[in-house]
Amino acid sequence: MPELKNDLFLRACLRQDVERTPVWMMRQAGRYLPEYRATRQRAGGFLNLCKTPELACEVSIQPVELVGVDATIMFSDILVVPEAMGMELTFDTGEGPKFPQPIRTRADVERLPVPDPEDGLGYVMAAIRLIRKELAGRVPLIGFTGSPWTLATYMIEGGGSKNYSKIKAMAFNEPETLHLLLHKLADAVAAYLNAQIANGVQAVQIFDTWGGILTTRDYREFSLQYMQRIVEQLTREHDGRRVPVILYTKGGMGWLEEIAATGCDVVGLDWTIDMDVARRRIGDKVALQGNMDPTMLYANPDRIRAEVKDILARFGHGNGHVFNLGHGITPDVPVEHAKAFIQSVKEESVAYHS
Amino acid sequence: MPELKNDLFLRACLRQDVERTPVWMMRQAGRYLPEYRATRQRAGGFLNLCKTPELACEVSIQPVELVGVDATIMFSDILVVPEAMGMELTFDTGEGPKFPQPIRTRADVERLPVPDPEDGLGYVMAAIRLIRKELAGRVPLIGFTGSPWTLATYMIEGGGSKNYSKIKAMAFNEPETLHLLLHKLADAVAAYLNAQIANGVQAVQIFDTWGGILTTRDYREFSLQYMQRIVEQLTREHDGRRVPVILYTKGGMGWLEEIAATGCDVVGLDWTIDMDVARRRIGDKVALQGNMDPTMLYANPDRIRAEVKDILARFGHGNGHVFNLGHGITPDVPVEHAKAFIQSVKEESVAYHS
Numbered sequence: 001m002p003e004l005k006n007d008l009f010l011r012a013c014l015r016q017d018v019e020r021t022p023v024w025m026m027r028q029a030g031r032y033l034p035e036y037r038a039t040r041q042r043a044g045g046f047l048n049l050c051k052t053p054e055l056a057c058e059v060s061i062q063p064v065e066l067v068g069v070d071a072t073i074m075f076s077d078i079l080v081v082p083e084a085m086g087m088e089l090t091f092d093t094g095e096g097p098k099f100p101q102p103i104r105t106r107a108d109v110e111r112l113p114v115p116d117p118e119d120g121l122g123y124v125m126a127a128i129r130l131i132r133k134e135l136a137g138r139v140p141l142i143g144f145t146g147s148p149w150t151l152a153t154y155m156i157e158g159g160g161s162k163n164y165s166k167i168k169a170m171a172f173n174e175p176e177t178l179h180l181l182l183h184k185l186a187d188a189v190a191a192y193l194n195a196q197i198a199n200g201v202q203a204v205q206i207f208d209t210w211g212g213i214l215t216t217r218d219y220r221e222f223s224l225q226y227m228q229r230i231v232e233q234l235t236r237e238h239d240g241r242r243v244p245v246i247l248y249t250k251g252g253m254g255w256l257e258e259i260a261a262t263g264c265d266v267v268g269l270d271w272t273i274d275m276d277v278a279r280r281r282i283g284d285k286v287a288l289q290g291n292m293d294p295t296m297l298y299a300n301p302d303r304i305r306a307e308v309k310d311i312l313a314r315f316g317h318g319n320g321h322v323f324n325l326g327h328g329i330t331p332d333v334p335v336e337h338a339k340a341f342i343q344s345v346k347e348e349s350v351a352y353h354s
Numbered sequence: 355m356p357e358l359k360n361d362l363f364l365r366a367c368l369r370q371d372v373e374r375t376p377v378w379m380m381r382q383a384g385r386y387l388p389e390y391r392a393t394r395q396r397a398g399g400f401l402n403l404c405k406t407p408e409l410a411c412e413v414s415i416q417p418v419e420l421v422g423v424d425a426t427i428m429f430s431d432i433l434v435v436p437e438a439m440g441m442e443l444t445f446d447t448g449e450g451p452k453f454p455q456p457i458r459t460r461a462d463v464e465r466l467p468v469p470d471p472e473d474g475l476g477y478v479m480a481a482i483r484l485i486r487k488e489l490a491g492r493v494p495l496i497g498f499t500g501s502p503w504t505l506a507t508y509m510i511e512g513g514g515s516k517n518y519s520k521i522k523a524m525a526f527n528e529p530e531t532l533h534l535l536l537h538k539l540a541d542a543v544a545a546y547l548n549a550q551i552a553n554g555v556q557a558v559q560i561f562d563t564w565g566g567i568l569t570t571r572d573y574r575e576f577s578l579q580y581m582q583r584i585v586e587q588l589t590r591e592h593d594g595r596r597v598p599v600i601l602y603t604k605g606g607m608g609w610l611e612e613i614a615a616t617g618c619d620v621v622g623l624d625w626t627i628d629m630d631v632a633r634r635r636i637g638d639k640v641a642l643q644g645n646m647d648p649t650m651l652y653a654n655p656d657r658i659r660a661e662v663k664d665i666l667a668r669f670g671h672g673n674g675h676v677f678n679l680g681h682g683i684t685p686d687v688p689v690e691h692a693k694a695f696i697q698s699v700k701e702e703s704v705a706y707h708s
Contacts, residue, residue, distance in 0.1 A: 163684045165652055172653030215647050216628050253608060254626060273608060274570050293569050298519055299526030330517045 001200075001239070002137035009071040010140050013203060013244035013266050015287050015320035021312065021349035022070035023342055024142075026248075027328030028063040029075045032335060035062050046091045050076050053126040060131050064139055067335070068342050071140050071203070074131055074196075076124055078146030078207060081188055082155050084120035085112045102158035102166070106177045114188045117195035124192075125199040132200040143201030145193055147208035147249075148185035148230075149223035152178065164213055171222055178222065186226040190233035197235045197243050205246040205268065206230065212251015219255060228262040246289055250327060253278075260286045271326030275314035287320035292341070294325040297333040301340035308344040317352050355554075355593070356491035363425040364494050367557060367598035367620050369641050369674035375666065375703035376424035377696055378496075380602075380648075381682030382417040383429045386689060389416050400445045404430050407480040414485050418493055421689070422696050425494050425557070428485060428550075430478055432500030432561060435542060436509050438474035439466045449513075456512035456520075460531045468542045471549035478546075479553040486554040497555030499547055501562035501603075502539035502584075503577035506532065518567055525576055532576065540580040544587035551589045551597050559600040559622065560584065566605015573609060582616040600643055604681060607632075614640045625680030629668035641674035646695070648679040651687040655694035662698040671706050 004010070008022035031037055039059050043049035050056060060075040079097050083089040090098045103109060118125060131141055154160070156167040170178045193204050211223040231245055247259050248268025259267050260282050269278050269290030278288055296307050308323075315321045323345045329338060358364070362376035385391055390413050397403035404410060414429040433451050437443040444452045457463060472479060485495055508514070510521040524532045547558050565577040585599055601613050602622025613621050614636050623632050623644030632642055650661050662677075669675045677699045683692060 163649060163686075165649060165684065165686060168647070168649035169652035172650060172657050212626065215625050216631075218647075251605070251626070271569050272566065272605070277570075293522070293572075295517060295519060295522035296526060298523035303526050330519065332517075332519060 001132065004137050004140060004202075006070055006139045009142075009322060010202060010241070010244065012320065012322045013246070013287050014242060015284065017319060017353070019350065019353055021315075021321050021323050021345055021352065023323035023345040024069040024071040024073065025063070025067075025325050025329045025338065025341075026073075028067070028069055028073065028338075029059045030329060031331035032329055032333045032338060033062055033066060034335070035059075035066060046077070047089070050080060051123045053123055053130050056123075056127040057130040057134055060127070060141075061134055064135070067338050068346070069139070071142050072131060072135060073142040073144060073205070074124070074128055074201065076127070076144070078144070078151060078209075079154060080121060080124065081115070081145065081185070081192060082151055084115040084117075085188065087112075087155060096160045097154060098159040099155060100158070103152075103155045103181065104166075106174070106180070109177055109181045109184070112181070112184055114184055114191065117192040121192060121195070125195060128196060128199040128201055140202040141200060142203045142205055142246075143193060143196035144205045144207060145189045145230075147206050147211060147223055148182040148189060148226040149214075150208050150210045151185050151189075152181055153210045155181070164210070171218065175221075182222060182226045183229075186229045187233075190230045193230065194233070194235050197238050201243075202238075202241070203244040203246065204234070205248060208247065208249040208252065211249040216255065219249075219252070220258070223249070224255070224258060224262065231263045244287075246322075248289070256281050266322060268324070269326060275311050276316070279315060284318075284320065287322060288315070289322040289324050291324070291326040294327050294329055294333075297325075297329060297337045297341060299337070301337060301344075304337060304340050305344040305348065308341065309348050312345075312349055312352055315352070323349070355486065358491050358494060358556075360424055360493045363496075363676060364556060364595070364598065366674065366676045367600070367641050368596060369638065371673060371707070373704065373707055375669075375675050375677050375699055375706065377677035377699040378423040378425040378427065379417070379421075379679050379683045379692065379695075380427075382421070382423055382427065382692075383413045384683060385685035386683055386687045386692060387416055387420060388689070389413075389420060400431070401443070404434060405477045407477055407484050410477075410481040411484040411488055414481070414495075415488055418489070421693050422700070423493070425496050426485060426489060427496040427498060427559070428478070428482055428555065430481070430498070432498070432505060432563075433508055434475060434478065435469070435499065435539070435546060436505055438469040438471075439542065441466075441509060451508060452513040453509060454512070457506075457509045457535065458520075460528070460534070463531055463535045463538070466535070466538055468538055468545065471546040475546060475549070479549060482550060482553040482555055494556040495554060496557045496559055496600075497547060497550035498559045498561060499543045499584075501560050501565065501577055502536040502543060502580040503568075504562050504564045505539050505543070506535055507564045509535070518564070525572065529575075536576060536580045537583075540583045541587075544584045547584065548587070548589050551592050555597075556592075556595070557598040557600065558588070559602060562601065562603040562606065565603040570609065573603075573606065574612070577603070578609070578612060578616065581613075585617045598641075600676075602643070610635050620676060622678070623680060629665050630670070633669060638672075638674065641676060642669070643676040643678050645678070645680040648681050648683055648687075651679075651683060651691045651695060653691070655691060655698075658691060658694050659698040659702070662695065663702050666699075666703055666706055669706070677703070
């Protein structure tokens with residue numbers, strides 16, 4: 001493998017010295033890019049795109065070349081894990097993901113296998129190897145997964161949900177069944193992330209998109225403890241380099257200290273907390289990733305730059321900041337605005353690193 | 355008007371002594387009740403139900419008689435205010451609310467009148483008078499409104515929204531236009547609440563359902579300051595009794611201290627914060643309303659009772675707790691579970707008041 005030419009992202013994750021703040025965007029390989037939409041069209045649908053390593057590689061690298069991000073995230077979907085556990089998964093246009101046969105009973109949970117990631121998710125591993133090859137050391141490659149709680153919401157609700165009535169009913173009335181599922185998912189996800197690392201990802205992020213719908217006690221019991229279980233099982237060094245782990249719970253800003261205490265390297269922030277408040281609460285225990293409001297990308301480039309400056313100033317001097325949005329970039333953002341965002345971080349952050 | 359037989363709710367709002375903790379549920383006049391569904395059917399649709407005082411009165415009182423709550427909230431919808439400002443509003447089945455001609459330009463905002471609530475919203479006032487009469491002093495009557503920010507999201511997006519791209523773009527690119535709208539809405543809403551008070555509501559709640567999608571700075575600028583403006587304009591005493599004001603921002607648990615400082619009497623909590631943490635942060639400045647996870651009503655009655663006990667214990671001894679859910683009751687909750695919740699609060703809270 002060639003030497004990394006730009007390892008700012010990895011250094012910032014580990015709170016090491018950098019010349020400027022690195023930046024990438026959650027969902028950066030996505031629909032706001034016309035090139036992405038063209039490749040997806042060619043793939044014949046979202047799931048085909050995930051499962052065709054050449055095309056997944058292509059869209060993963062597009063934001064490096066088109067908007068200039070400092071890290072690539074492998075193109076995939078969090079729901080390929082339950083699919084590899086034998087659950088039928090569909091992505092009909094405009095419908096969002098669906099599991100037509102959701103998990104409902106303890107027997108359903110017991111029946112689920114923990115998949116061998118090199119086998120059932122071999123197409124992800126092939127994509128990772130290809131992306132590393134095509135990147136040729138330009139920037140690091142990030143792997144990812146959904147948190148067990150977040151995966152379980154889709155598996156039990158059968159898709160997206162408004163009230164999460166089914167998984168909440170299971171949590172309250174049949175907690176052992178839910179724990180069995182979460183336990184299985186944590187082990188499946190840990191094996192999956194370790195396979196990603198073995199195949200070449202240089203950092204991993206766990207997306208806990210729905211942890212924020214829980215009470216504090218339920219967050220600890222049903223989400224955080226299983227992310228901790230994953231962190232404990234992960235390969236933390238590969239090819240002589242530490243592999244940073246990023247935990248991101250949307251809506252979890254009340255629990256930052258506890259997230260930071262899991263043993264992760266980086267805590268991902270959504271946009272509802274000020275960066276200075278987050279840094280004061282977390283101290284130098286871990287690095288922070290975030291946290292511009294993704295809808296700020298609807299603003300004009302001058303307004304975007306002012307916002308970037310504000311967030312940089314709130315973080316202040318010192319190491320351990322990976323700039324990002326507080327959630328994924330939305331499909332209708334103008335590409336020029338995404339570029340202006342990335343460029344602003346690159347230019348304005350130099351002053352904070354000397 | 356007859357004397358109030360049960361004024362526990364009003365006393366708790368003002369942190370006065372009570373024999374037990376009062377309890378009501380956001381959206382308690384709602385679809386989980388078969389009797390509500392029957393009346394709505396009879397009305398021929400949701401908006402007709404809002405606009406027919408006899409039927410609005412009927413569904414407002416149902417939860418007092420059927421589940422035993424300690425307060426009535428007038429049945430209505432937050433979007434009747436923009437409708438009274440001349441915006442066409444539709445509620446097609448399964449579609450949610452829609453404004454077919456949303457606000458897009460400064461001219462659209464300038465054109466909006468501030469309605470005379472006794473005129474354009476006379477049917478709400480008629481319903482209030484009727485509810486007070488039919489209640490005959492059994493429990494107090496709560497009036498309500500949406501916050502200016504929350505109303506503006508629907509008026510600008512044209513309905514519910516996933517990314518709030520239009521209102522956010524206006525906030526970032528054309529803040530003066532949005533401020534003009536919010537200013538107008540604040541004055542319209544203040545006049546509306548004062549008319550509600552003049553016609554007989556004994557407390558008012560401002561629902562800021564979408565304040566939680568903002569950054570801290572934007573929450574202050576676009577939501578909180580306008581709720582404060584309303585609070586400052588409200589009639590705080592009527593018929594010799596203080597009229598408590600409740601502010602509820604879903605997703606606003608990071609800003610509790612600032613909400614409490616607006617001059618409101620009660621801060622509404624969603625379920626993502628522990629009651630003891632909230633009380634420690636707020637002290638005795640205001641009363642607290644909340645905050646059981648509404649999906650806990652999917653649990654069995656024993657589990658519901660255990661949760662009620664936990665929240666009561668976290669609040670502890672002392673005054674200033676109005677028990678409620680952290681958000682509205684959902685349509686598919688069994689009525690027996692709602693009853694079990696109300697009954698549990700009534701029984702278990704006695705121990706905390708002596």
